Amino acid sequence: MQAKALLPLAVAAFMVAGAGHAQDSDAVAAGEKVFGKCKSCHQIGAGATDRVGPHLNGLFGRPAGAHEGYRYSKSMERAGVDGLVWTAETLDAYIENPKSLVSKTRMNFRGLKSGADRANLLAYLRSFSDNPANIPEAEPTAKGIDHDLDPAILALEGDPEYGEYLSSECTACHQADGSADGIPSVTGWPIDDFVVAMHAYKDKLRPHPVMQMMAARLGDEEIAALAAYFKDLE
Amino acid sequence: MTMNRRLFMGTSAAALTTLAAPALLADGHGKPRVIVIGGGSGGATAARYIAKDNKGAVDVTLIEPSRTYYTCYFSNLYLGGFKEMDDLGHTYGTLASKYGVNVVHDWAIDVDRDAKTVSLAGGASLPYDKLILSPGIDFVDGAVEGWSVAAQNAMPHAYKAGSQTELLKAQIMAMPEGGTFAMVAPPNPYRCPPGPYERVSMVAHMLKANNPTAKIIVADPKPKFSKMALFQEGWADHYSGMIDWIGPDFGGGNVSVDPAAMTINIDGEETSVDVCNVIPAMKAGRIADMAGVTDGNWAPVNAADMSSKADEDVYVLGDASQQGDMPKSGFSANSQAKVCANAVRGALTGSKVFPAKFSNTCWSLIGTDDGVKVGATYEATDEKIAKVDGFISATGEDSATRKATYEESEGWYAGITADMFS
The missing domain is CATH 1.10.760.10 (Cytochrome c-like domain)
Structure with missing residues (x-):
C-alpha cells in the first residue's frame, strides 16, 4: 500500500528534476564558455588534476580549502574551518569578488561582475559535481541575482x-x-x-x-x- | 575612624603644599585632570584612550603599584605549560612615552569625593576632575572557612596573576606521585567565569604528562558553570577518570579548609590534599569601597557611560563594577573602558560622544589545540548593560575548528594587550 502510494510521487519528482536539467543545458553550454577565463589555472572533468588552482570536480557541497593534496592559502583553509561550504550561493559570492569572501585567497582573479555569467558558470561547474541533479538549487530567486550590494x-x-x-x-x-x-x-x-x-x-x-x-x-x-x-x- | 581619616587627609594636604603642589600646578594648570586608579585591563585601556584621543588636552594620571602587570587571562596557560610567565607581563613605558600618561607607581589609599582628591600611600594628594576606578577584585573575608589571605602561601588563590600563579605551579610540579590537587571554586559573581574550569583543564594537562595517577577534586557551590558542557566533554576526552567535580548537590558548597594540616573538608568528609587552590568569593577592589561607591560587594554604575550611581564624576570599570549582564573579564573591562573614555573625553573637552556599545568574547583552552569560546554583544539600557546577542562553541566540534579557535585566542591576546599597553 505504502509502496504503491510512493511510486507516483517518485516519478513526479524525477520528471521535475529532469525538466529542470533540460532547461539548464543552455546555461551549462554558456558556462563552459565562461569557464575559459578559469582554464589557465583550473581543470575540470575526466582526468582533471590540480594545476595552479585545485581541480574543480565535486566542488559543490565541499568545505572550502578541503580538497586533499592541494596547498591552499591560510586564508582559504581558515574559511573552511570557520564553516564556509561551497554552495551555489557562496560560490556566487566568491566568484563575484573572491577577496570579499576569502580575504587573502591566492586566486588572482578580479571577479565576474555579470550575474548571468556567474549563473551560467555555476551551472557548468555543478554538472561536474557528484549527482548534480541532487544538489539543491539555490532558492529560485537567488539564481542569476547580482550579489552586488545596493x-x-x-x-x-x-x-x-x-x-x-x-x-x-x-x-x-x-x-x-x-x-x-x-x-x-x-x-x-x-x-x-x-x-x-x-x-x-x-x-x-x-x-x-x-x-x-x-x-x-x-x-x-x-x-x-x-x-x-x-x-x-x- | 572618621577622625583618623580626617587627620590623615590633613597631613597629606600639608604634604601636597610643600612637595607635590608646585609640580602639579605647573604641569596641569588649566587642563582638566583625569585620575585612573588601577592599571589592569580597564584602567590601562581608559588611560590610553583618553590620552591618545585628547592629544595632550587632558592630564591623565594612572596610579598602579606594580611595575609589571601580569594578565590573569592566559595565566592558566602558564600553569598548563603553554605560556611562560614573561609572556603575560606588560609594562607602562609606552603609555608614558607615546601618549603622555603620568604613570605613578604607588597605592591609592583614599578618595575624598567632596574635595575631589586621591591620597597616595607615598603621601601625595592628587586632585581630579574625573576619577576612574578600575581596581579589579579583592576577596570576601571569611568566604571559605579556615582560609584567609594570611594562608595564601599554603593554599594559593592564584586569581591575581603573578607570584601567586608561580607559587601554585611550583606546588603542582612538586606533588607526590598519585597526589591530590583540590580546588575550591567561587560562587557567582566572580572574575572570569570559565577561569576555574580552564585552570582545572590546564592542571590536568600538566599532571597527565608528569604525574598521571594524580587526582583533581573540585568543590563547587554552583550547580552550573560557564561552558560546562564543553569542559565536561573535554575532561572526559582528555583526562578521563582524573577529575572529580563535586557540585552543590553533593556538598560542594559546604567546604572548610585547614591550611596548617593541608586538609579540605567537603560536606563533613575530610581529605588530605597536596595542593589546595582556594578561590574565595570576590568583591570590588578595596579602593572602590573606600571611595564610598560600592553597594554590597560591587560598585553599581550607569550603563551609558560607566559612571558610578553614587557620583557622576567617578567611573568604575571592569570586575569591580556592577553593570548588568557582562561577565567580569579582561575583554569586558577593555570594552567598558572605551565607552567610558569616550564619555569622559566628551564631558571634559566637549568632543562628540557616541552611543555605548559593548562586547565580550572569552576563549578557554581545554587541552593541546583544543580551544573553545563564548561571546556576546551588549547595549546600554536605563537599568543595566543588557545582552543583545551571543554564541558559544558547540560540543563535538572537529579538531581543526578547535585548533583554529586556540590560534585565534593567541591572536586576540596579542591584539587586546596591544590595545592596552602599546
Missing part, C-alpha cells in the same frame, strides 16, 4: 571620526598597526572590499561566529565609517 550602500561616505570610535571595538582583537597573528589584519583595505565583506558577515554569507555577531548590529553608516577609518590606518 549601490547606495557602497556610495555612503563614512565618517572617519565615528569610525575611529567604533574601531575600538575591533581593536580588542584586530591590531591597529595591521599585525596579523591568529587574527587577520583589517587595516588598509579598499573601502568597497571592506564594506562588501562586512555586509557578507552581516548577511551570514561569510562564516565566523564572532564576526557575524559583531557585524549584525552595525548599520550601513557604521560599516561605512569603519571602512573609511581603517582604510587610512597605518
